Amino acid sequence: LKAVFILFITCTLNMAACSQQEAADPVPLVTDYVLPVGLSTVAVQKTHYTTSAPLLFVHLHCNETTAAAVAQTISAKKGLPVVQVKNGNERLIPFRLAADAYRFDPNRMFSDNGIRNNLALYNKTSDAAFSAVKAFRDSVLALLDTGKILVALHNNTNEHFSIVSYQGGEMPVHINSQHDPDDFFLTNDEEIFNRLRDLNFNVVLEEASKVEDDGSLSLYCSRQNIRYVNVEAEHGHMQEQMQMVEALLQLLL
């Protein structure tokens, strides 16, 4: 009788877990795009859901694998859309044009100046290369739902780029000395900044007029009046980045 009772309990728990899982997991609609850049192509994946959500995750740097895992996990759990550049684990996107090889940073393509400077940084510049990157940029922008809050996820390397970079600058910044300075939010939205500051997260309010136009998505959003949040965490800080995104979702959903 005891064995039967234990079996019954186990089955009930399994069934509960099963039905909970079914109720909790929204069904993703995944579209794989192959976008041309010059003579090459780049895979970009968009996952969306039938339910509407006020935000869209964006993952641009394919080598930032912690951020990719956080985006995928939370997107699947909460049914939130995500656009990801699937560039074979590389930060820079390589492409060919005639006999020449080029590469560029996908987070430096969102302004014409940004594209020109980035091409000059990694290659020689050419009008054809500029046009190729610009066309790719426009294809990516077409996949972003700019009526929503764009939430970018990035990873940085320990102590190279952190909230401390903004300390003593012209833009409002809040630092929690108990948190790793590599784990921080950057937003162009004052209300989101205030609420994250009140929750005692590392956060900086980016004011486009005070930053040089580097072609980043954040500055593009500021110019276009799109609400933008970057959740930046050190490589490998999966738990920290997950908690940061969860906290942000509590404010936005």
Ligand SMILES: [Zn+2]
């Ligand atoms: Zn990045």
